[in-house]
Amino acid sequence: MPSDETYVSQILGVLSAEPERVVLSWRDRTLTAAELTALVRSAAQTLHRQVGGDGGDGAGAVVAVLTVTNTAPTLVLRYAANLVGATVVHLHTTNAVDPADPLAAGAKLKILRETGATHLAVDAENLATARELRERLGAPLVLVALGDLGPDVLDLTTGDPDALDPADIRIPPDRPAVVTYTSGTTGEPKGIAFDFRARNGFISAGLQMRWRSVYLAFLPLSHSSGATADDSLASGGSVVLLDGFDPGEALRAVARHRITRMLLSPPQLYLLMDHPELASTDLSSLQMVTYLGSPASPERLAEAVKVFGDVLLQVYATSEAGFVSMLSPAEHLDPRLRATVGRPMPDWVRIADPDDHRDLPPGETGEVCVRSPFTMSAYVAEPELTARTVRDGWVHTGDLGFVDGDGYLHLRGRIGEVVKTNGIKIHPVTVENALLAHPDVVQAAAFCVRDRDRIEYLHAAVVLREGGTAGPGELAEHVRAAVSPKHVPARISVRDALPLTGVGKPDKARLAAEADG
Known part of the structure; x- marks a missing residue:
């Protein structure tokens, strides 16, 4: 694909x-490929009239998306804005x-305020909130939506899907495409x-899938x-959206839709494995079960291999x-x-080395540093x-780890999580x-x-x-x-559930605060 063609144009081509x-x-x-394409192109053409003008692009336009997250508008609005060079x-x-x-x-x-948003894309469920935000912002903000939500909201579906040629819009590759806020x-x-x-x-991975x-x-x-949704559409595939994760609902969706691909956190993987409906669910369609977000237990992964078969894919990524x-x-x-x-x-x-930043040899633990085409700008x-x-x-990254002699990466937690105790x-x-x-x-x-004297103790839940x-x-x-006497936590508590952070990891700050209290 041409290097100046956006990922959205490539998906629409597929x-x-x-x-x-x-x-x-x-x-x-449901949306067919034609219906999804028409929505994206209509919305893009309307946005382009707003932010690009004749022969221009979306430079300086920032479209904030406030929609029910796992619905079609979330994808359509991002695609439309990025197609004309606006930041989402x-x-x-x-x-x-x-979600x-x-x-x-x-x-x-x-x-x-921080991103300098020029447009706020909403759906009916979030319209009242959007209007309140516009009033409180104290700066110009155009409300837009995929449909008629009132005279103060621009209907993006009124655009002509055939009137815009994305090839005429030149988008510098270093322009921000998407801004995602961390948890x-x-x-x-x-x-x-x-x-x-x-x-x-x-998106190249999806385009090359067989x-x-x-x-x-x-x-x-x-x-x-x-x-991952982009990648699936680029492979010629499809996407089934659920409002959130419920292990029983997820298992039923796998059987009903003949799901081939899932993305989930390790705790969610464990919940699927432990769910009573698992044994009676037809999992034969699954070809890729990807987990990410936090390190997984090797022992639980051994169980997962028995349950799901040769389909597990672990991805280590950071925001x-x-x-x-x-x-x-x-x-x-x-x-x-x-x-x-x-x-x-x-x-x-x-x-x-976290202290002097020198490179460490294989086997030595230090900070994981990454340079790739996919890092943040x-x-x-x-x-x-x-x-x-x-x-x-x-x-x-702030993550600790080491690379072994065979080139495999082992993680050892975060720099700030290392506990100095028992010498x-x-x-x-x-x-x-x-x-x-x-x-x-x-x-x-x-x-x-x-404790009050700043002495560190290891606890576990x-x-x-x-x-x-x-x-x-x-x-x-x-x-x-299993490890050593010095690794035994000063206290181990048994809980019904672990609190989780926004990325699905155990919320250790909350656990520590509760233990300290």
Whole structure:
């Protein structure tokens, strides 16, 4: 494909081959390839009249999208805005796992101001909120929608889908295409901008696929699930949208729609494995079950291989670095490799000493640094933070890990999570994996708790399998035998569930606060 052709144009080119094929399903509604294309092109043409003019492009236009996340408008509005060179900002949620977790009004206002939004794209469910935001913003903001929502909202469906030729719009590859806000697990949510070069390059995988995926999307389209939807459409496949993750509903959707592809977090994978409907569900259509967001338990992955077969795909990615490494389905069959996050692409990863930033040899743990075509371009309105995070083209992830002699990457948690206790530095993931190796444990989190004298202690929280009887004493002895006496947490609590962050990881800050309280 021409290097100056956007990922949206490439998707629309694939859709044009079979216009009557159903490509998008949600809430008992469907769109064919022709209907999806017409919506995108009509909306793009209307936007272009607004922001581009004759022969221009969407330079300077920023379209904030405030829609029910896992519905067709979320995709259509992003495609339309990006097709004319405008930047898209997702405004509904910073949660990469739960699409039903909305941002507060104050956070929405901050994002609108910070990104310089010129347009606010809404649906009927969010219209009242959009009008309130426009009033409070104190700056010009054009409301737009896919339909007639009132005289103060521009109806994007009134455009002529045949009047716009995307080839006439020249979009610089370094222009921001999409801004996604992080969940703020390490501080206030931050906008992460990815340019058109990264977005256009990512779609190449879908264009080269030899199979048509039917993608079940229950993670929010505003985050990585949206890129997976793009990839699936580019493969000539289709997308089935659910409002959120419910293990029973997901299993039923797999059988009903003959799903071939899913994207989920490790805790969600465990919930599927433990669900009572699993044994009676036809999973034969599944060809790719991708999990990402947090390290997975090698022991639970061994169970997952037995349940799902040769279809598991682990992706290690971060909000800032994008895709980093992958563990293939075949590699999941090797017990040694299930403790890794796969092999990075050649020359994409270096392991640096967190203190002096020198490169570390294989086997030594340091900060994972990434340089690839898919890394972020900048934090929005945060030049100093951008400069600290991206140095000489390398994104410093804050993740700790090492590369072994065979080139596989092992993660050891976050730099700030290392606990200095019992005279040694303990990586929580080591203790978590030991706990997860106990037959009664299905989820585990190890974290640091500091007393009034700032002395650090390792604590852990676990969720037991149904019928599990292991108590703190038994689990402590298990860790002692599996790792060492010094790795035994000062306290182990058994909980009904672990609190999760917006990216599906155990919320260790909350666990530590509850333990401290």
